[in-house]
Amino acid sequence: xxxxxxxxxxxxxxxxxxxxxxxxxxxxxxxxxxxxxxxxxxxxxxxxxxxxxxxxxxxxxxxxxxxxxxxxxxxxxxxxxxxxxxxxxxxxxxxxxxxxxxxxxxxxxxxxxxxxxxxxxxxxxxxxxxxxxxxxxxxxxxxxxxxxxxxxxxxxxxxxxxxxxxxxxxxxxxxxxxxxxxxxxxxxx
Numbered sequence: 805x806x807x808x809x810x811x812x813x814x815x816x817x818x819x820x821x822x823x824x825x826x827x828x829x830x831x832x833x834x835x836x837x838x839x840x841x842x843x844x845x846x847x848x849x850x851x852x853x854x855x856x857x858x859x860x861x862x863x864x865x866x867x868x869x870x871x872x873x874x875x876x877x878x879x880x881x882x883x884x885x886x887x888x889x890x891x892x893x894x895x896x897x898x899x900x901x902x903x904x905x906x907x908x909x910x911x912x913x914x915x916x917x918x919x920x921x922x923x924x925x926x927x928x929x930x931x932x933x934x935x936x937x938x939x940x941x942x943x944x945x946x947x948x949x950x951x952x953x954x955x956x957x958x959x960x961x962x963x964x965x966x967x968x969x970x971x972x973x974x975x976x977x978x979x980x981x982x983x984x985x986x987x988x989x990x991x992x993x
Contacts, residue, residue: 808885808893810971815945815978822981823938826852829988830931838922841991846915848991849922851984853915853930859937861961862977866944869958869970873951883953883971892966896979898986938981945974 829837829848840847846854885893898904953970960966960976968976 808890810883810975850915856933865958869956872956876952889972893976
């Protein structure tokens with residue numbers, strides 16, 4: 805398997821594309837946002853709520869990591885992902901608009917939204933939280949450009965079986981977002 809070289813520029817471009825896509829989705833009629841393909845599938849709002857839960861776990865870990873990272877004034881703009889982390893990232897990344905492996909969501913990442921109670925105000929709260937959280941991700945990627953990102957690891961949301969340096973964590977989170985953008989496109993079909 806080829807190396808995975810990570811750059812903040814690529815990550816910011818991809819994140820901007822996702823944020824623009826979610827803004828377009830947010831503007832859809834509420835009936836499309838709360839319609840699920842079947843009784844076992846999530847609707848669009850539930851997917852966005854899941855992304856909020858997932859990133860919500862990483863946010864304080866990223867903030868803490870930044871307190872430990874020394875500044876760097878020059879250096880490479882590419883980061884080479886380690887073998888195991890590259891495999892974990894590849895498991896999330898959709899290929900040619902297809903999610904490779906569908907995986908069961910752990911209970912702690914499941915959105916707990918009542919379909920009956922979803923109204924435009926509650927949906928706006930879910931989308932507002934998404935944009936707040938993912939602006940944090942964007943600012944973290946930008947801030948990492950001036951830090952020595954090889955000095956601190958963070959534990960993944962699934963536990964210490966996977967630890968990431970910041971660029972690897974950002975890449976994992978972006979691939980997770982891209983995976984769920986494919987899912988949303990499938991739901992909206």
